Amino acid sequence: MTIRILPAVGDLDAARSITTLLSQLPETEPANPVADSTSLLDLLARLAAESLDELPEVVLVHERIGPVPALELIREVALRFPAVGVILVTVDANPALYSSAMDSGARGLIGLPLSYEELAQRVQAAAGWSTGVRRHLGHSGDVFTGPGGTVVTVSGAKGGVGATVTAVQLALAAQASGRSVALADLDLQAGDIASYLDVQFRRSIVDLAGIQDISPRVLQDALFAHHTGLGLLLAPMDGERGEEVDDRAIRQIVSALRHRYEVVIIDCGTQMNSANAAAIEMADTTVLVTTPDVIAVRAAKRMIRLWDRLQIRKAEETVAVVNRYNRSTEIQPPLIERITGTRIARTTVPAGFKELQPVVDAGRMQDLEAKSAVKQALWQLAGELSLVSAPEGEQQRQGKFRGDRGSIGLRRTRSR
The missing domain is CATH 3.40.50.300 (P-loop containing nucleotide triphosphate hydrolases)
Structure with missing residues (x-):
């Protein structure tokens, strides 16, 4: 099985280091890094809208990602995309941070500087967990799925x-x-x-x-x-x-x-x-x-x-x-x-x-x-504001919807 990995790294030096090491892992398919939390969530939402199978098995979140703090971002990814295994990449891999990361929904924590053996082990574990979730996700109604409203x-x-x-x-x-x-x-x-x-x-x-x-x-x-x-x-x-x-x-x-x-x-x-x-x-x-x-x-x-x-x-x-x-x-x-x-x-x-x-x-x-x-x-x-869904060709009537869709809907795509 090929493991798809999406790094979310705002620091350029860290992005290069992580990308280089990921390219050496066997049976993996690393994607180009995304530079901020907004880009990560938007990309995952677009992939989820196509199919659950389009989502990467593993997402690496660097501790210096922004504008949303890393632990909050991990929590949101885990909530919105429960079939994705998230790994926190951090300089200070202490027990307290490890506990907080696990509480937020992370499937692992990797310390910097990166070790090939540790990276391979964490990625394999997170990917295995992701595969298991995808296999059984349809059997539970108590999860959030999809790109969201x-x-x-x-x-x-x-x-x-x-x-x-x-x-x-x-x-x-x-x-x-x-x-x-x-x-x-x-x-x-x-x-x-x-x-x-x-x-x-x-x-x-x-x-x-x-x-x-x-x-x-x-x-x-x-x-x-x-x-x-x-x-x-x-x-x-x-x-x-x-x-x-x-x-x-x-x-x-x-x-x-x-x-x-x-x-x-x-x-x-x-x-x-x-x-x-x-x-x-x-x-x-x-x-x-x-x-x-x-x-x-x-x-x-x-x-x-x-x-x-x-x-x-x-x-x-x-x-x-x-x-x-x-x-x-x-x-x-x-x-x-x-x-x-x-x-x-x-x-x-x-x-x-x-x-x-x-x-x-x-x-x-x-x-x-x-x-x-x-x-x-x-x-x-x-x-x-594109908040209504009227049938195609519906006539404008009193009390009905008279605005055209998509004129002002503004998606956030900026990086801070």
């Missing part, structure tokens, strides 16, 4: 610009088109999704924060099954408990959601913390909601600059949505695009206080009428 984060430039209404309606639009959809509330201290959808709940995202390995069954227990078909992962009722949810937890949670649902909408609120920063970094598409006024646009520009300084999202990778728009305002979408450096969605959302107020007060956002101009605009935005 689309993750979209929705943030507000400032409080009150309509980010939560936008997130909820995008989720409802995707669900109505026949896709499986999760709606997660990452406004951890002041999340209102439960109020907007009239939900009484016991479990929240905090219940997943301390879990090392989130299986589909554990995830399902933490979700609220809304009667619309949405799977809701809600913010805690006690805002101070939001501090229990850190970036490590979010990486696991978002990965788990991505591989259970076709579409994952995350309401990130207006305040930045390590948790929603991790979600924004992992997202396929990031939406920033603003209103066409000076204060909100300035806030949007500050938010974009903050994301750039944190190295989680570039301005040109962000889709700005203009809410409460009308043609008579002095600040128009092209000006907002120039000020913020973002891409402006073609769909603008009109002000609709009178039509929104009754459903907001009743906590029945799902009952917003199809003739509502706000709903029509937001469902059109869902089409523009």
Whole structure:
């Protein structure tokens, strides 16, 4: 059997050393190294979308890979691609790191400088394990498989610009088109999704924060099954408990959601913390909601600059949505695009206080009428963001999807 090996090494010298030694191993087929965690996950996702058999048997992860830390990357690969054997390559192969690597899902650890005998032994062991998993993977329903769904984060430039209404309606639009959809509330201290959808709940995202390995069954227990078909992962009722949810937890949670649902909408609120920063970094598409006024646009520009300084999202990778728009305002979408450096969605959302107020007060956002101009605009935005799956040739009708697919879906392919 030929063992396919994919090295993930950001350091050029280490990449050359590893590639040279891998080429000497018998019955192996080493691939060209990938330089960062994003490229690795994207490549594995593309291969998994074709077939389980297209995935490499072994992935080598160098300790200095980025932007996602090596152990977190190993955990995500193990969760998303359980048939791949992952080996950590590190300078400091101490017992504590070995234990942490095994807890993260690694199948072995190799110390630097590389030894031919140790490398051959670890690769053979990981490949054997991978072969066994592939043989029996179809017999278990309690694993995540496949390349995963689309993750979209929705943030507000400032409080009150309509980010939560936008997130909820995008989720409802995707669900109505026949896709499986999760709606997660990452406004951890002041999340209102439960109020907007009239939900009484016991479990929240905090219940997943301390879990090392989130299986589909554990995830399902933490979700609220809304009667619309949405799977809701809600913010805690006690805002101070939001501090229990850190970036490590979010990486696991978002990965788990991505591989259970076709579409994952995350309401990130207006305040930045390590948790929603991790979600924004992992997202396929990031939406920033603003209103066409000076204060909100300035806030949007500050938010974009903050994301750039944190190295989680570039301005040109962000889709700005203009809410409460009308043609008579002095600040128009092209000006907002120039000020913020973002891409402006073609769909603008009109002000609709009178039509929104009754459903907001009743906590029945799902009952917003199809003739509502706000709903029509937001469902059109869902089409523009490629979140809906409408049949070919379906006519544009009131309350249906009117955006074309693939116009703004932004995949992360950059290296930090």
